[in-house]
Amino acid sequence: MKKPVTVTVTGAAGNIGYALLFRIASGSMLGEDQPVKLNLLEIPQAVKAAEGTAMELNDAAFPLLAGVDIYDDATKAFAGCNYGLLVGARPRTKGMERADLLAANGGIFGPQGKAINDNAADDIKVLVVGNPANTNAFIAAASAPDVPAERFTAMMRLDHNRALSQLAQKTDSQVTDIEKMIVWGNHSADQYPDVSFATVNGKPAVDLVDEAWLDDYFVPTVAKRGAAIIEARGASSAASAASAAVDHMRSWALGTPEGDWTTIAGPSHGEYGVPEGLVYGMPCTCANGEYTVVEGLELSDKTQAQIAKNAQAAQAEIDEVKKLGLL
Numbered sequence: 001m002k003k004p005v006t007v008t009v010t011g012a013a014g015n016i017g018y019a020l021l022f023r024i025a026s027g028s029m030l031g032e033d034q035p036v037k038l039n040l041l042e043i044p045q046a047v048k049a050a051e052g053t054a055m056e057l058n059d060a061a062f063p064l065l066a067g068v069d070i071y072d073d074a075t076k077a078f079a080g081c082n083y084g085l086l087v088g089a090r091p092r093t094k095g096m097e098r099a100d101l102l103a104a105n106g107g108i109f110g111p112q113g114k115a116i117n118d119n120a121a122d123d124i125k126v127l128v129v130g131n132p133a134n135t136n137a138f139i140a141a142a143s144a145p146d147v148p149a150e151r152f153t154a155m156m157r158l159d160h161n162r163a164l165s166q167l168a169q170k171t172d173s174q175v176t177d178i179e180k181m182i183v184w185g186n187h188s189a190d191q192y193p194d195v196s197f198a199t200v201n202g203k204p205a206v207d208l209v210d211e212a213w214l215d216d217y218f219v220p221t222v223a224k225r226g227a228a229i230i231e232a233r234g235a236s237s238a239a240s241a242a243s244a245a246v247d248h249m250r251s252w253a254l255g256t257p258e259g260d261w262t263t264i265a266g267p268s269h270g271e272y273g274v275p276e277g278l279v280y281g282m283p284c285t286c287a288n289g290e291y292t293v294v295e296g297l298e299l300s301d302k303t304q305a306q307i308a309k310n311a312q313a314a315q316a317e318i319d320e321v322k323k324l325g326l327l
């Protein structure tokens with residue numbers, strides 16, 4: 001049996017946390033031969049609820065669960081952490097200005113980035129789920145100068161999975177029949193789900209669906225799916241978000257299948273004209289615990305315009321964070 005790895009989950013008592021922790025403990029995320037020690041981080045008011053979740057984790061008697069500890073102190077929660085899933089965030093409440101939201105989250109992700117910098121294991125991999133995820137990941141990375149910035153990623157996998165599901169339904173196929181989906185950008189309504197390179201059972205997706213369906217149904221449905229879930233469920237996506245977090249980390253740790261790629265938002269190196277440093281969803285392959293952006297794709301003018309528009313909006317959010325003195 002392998003040595004246990006430490007997985008820290010913030011916002012552990014929340015909705016996503018409740019759906020996520022059991023999947024991690026079952027081996028879905030890191031493989032069925034990898035024991036995990038779970039560190040749960042919560043705010044003091046939610047520690048009791050996290051204790052309840054920990055009781056259930058223990059009651060599930062997962063063979064791979066090597067222990068559960070609960071903290072309200074990031075320094076301790078990230079000690080020796082190999083995988084950090086940063087889910088807890090300050091939600092936008094009624095009447096809250098965008099600047100207030102950014103400031104509140106800067107106050108969470110800055111200190112957590114520093115705690116990771118000072119206490120995590122050398123091979124730390126971070127996934128930020130808490131919104132605004134891409135900006136929060138940028139803030140955490142900026143607060144961790146000793147950790148390579150590439151280790152801070154934001155979740156676009158839910159958007160990627162939503163895109164797979166929509167295309168599979170439209171083409172009467174399975175999600176496993178589809179390869180090379182992309183969702184460019186950030187987790188916002190102006191992201192750009194892109195099937196230009198996708199194949200369905202080896203056939204180009206663009207030959208199977210028409211442009212009107214892509215523009216008028218596929219792109220807005222994927223980009224605005226979060227709001228549609230809230231409208232239908234009366235609560236935001238939790239189980240699908242948790243599942244996507246599991247998929248993101250699993251691909252990063254264990255690799256993507258030969259010939260396929262996934263969407264990961266990591267700091268741009270200027271690929272496809274995206275400003276350097278912006279945490280931005282791009283097509284990536286994963287192998288040996290590293291992810292690599294798929295470069296050299298010939299993008300249509302339309303795709304390039306969408307990327308430029310979305311990158312501008314994402315950059316504006318970072319500029320606002322800087323203006324607020326959060327970096």
Ligand code: NAI
Nearest residue numbers: 011013014015016041042043046088089129130131158241
């Ligand atoms: P929730 O409100 O049910 O749970 C959030 C938890 O985080 C709460 O238990 C809260 O006490 C905790 N928390 C707040 N500040 C914390 C801190 N400083 N340290 C540790 N824990 C802290 O929310 P839910 O549904 O679990 O969603 C969590 C986040 O994930 C939200 O920001 C949501 O917008 C985001 N999200 C992101 C998605 C993506 O695709 N990137 C998809 C769905 C949700």
